[in-house]
């Protein structure tokens with residue numbers, strides 16, 4: 595027997611992080627009973643995003659163009675390349691106002707248990723990008739979690755073997771933190787005190 599249309603919505607909503615059966619049911623009932631326009635809006639927005647959004651050819655972040663606006667911005671300091679895990683972390687660094695360089699977005703972090711390896715985070719692309727003559731410093735701003743630390747170590751070692759200098763955000767950021775949840779002032783300090 596195939597899944598009913600309602601069950602298909604609930605199954606789809608459960609793919610979102612932190613959403614269990616009960617909340618998925620509540621969301622599905624809400625959309626179908628009280629907010630059909632909202633359901634339509636959600637459906638159209640997702641369809642549009644799926645066909646329009648891809649990864650920047652330079653930094654891997656989300657963009658609707660071949661190369662994102664940040665990478666193309668001539669006002670950016672091209673000597674600095676900051677490595678972050680996600681577009682959300684990139685946004686957190688931007689909010690801190692303390693950084694005017696460019697980015698490389700890993701779109702994940704090394705995590706053997708989740709099957710995330712060097713290829714999945716674009717390590718080769720990062721090496722090529724960091725080796726460009728304009729880059730004088732690579733700043734590792736992966737999260738201060740066990741996996742974020744390991745990712746930073748692996749990248750630092752690989753860069754060092756190619757003679758490329760890297761620094762790590764200072765430990766002002768609480769251990770176990772995703773950057774996106776850290777306040778702007780703390781990030782600005784961690785950037786300033788990087789080693």
Ligand code: ZN
Pocket residue numbers: 650651652653654655661662663664665
């Ligand atoms: Zn870019």
